[in-house]
Amino acid sequence: MGGGNGAKSQQARERNAAKAGKGPSSQLKSNAAAMSIQCNICKQAFQSTAKKPMLDQHVDSKHSKQGFAACFPNYTA
Structure with a gap:
């Protein structure tokens, strides 16, 4: 015969218990x-996926006098 609501509820509890055992998913x-990208002047870190326009925005707002090369000398496009 088919599974009633009780069987479905039990399966859901078992699934949730298995998920809880895996630990945080943060x-x-x-x-x-x-x-991995870090400004040499203020040491602010950026993700390795950061694009040049985002880094340019940092330079313009924080270190406009020093320039891009001073902030990120190892940056390659």
Whole structure:
């Protein structure tokens, strides 16, 4: 015979218990590890996926006198 509501509820409880055993699913640690671009002047970190326009915005707002090369000398496009 078919599974009633009781069987479905039991399966849902088992699924949720299995998910709870896996631990937190936060990406905070992986995001922190991806912060590989750093401004040489103020030491602010950026993710490795940061594009040049985002870094240009940082230079314009924080270090307009020093320029892009002074902030990010190792940056390659």
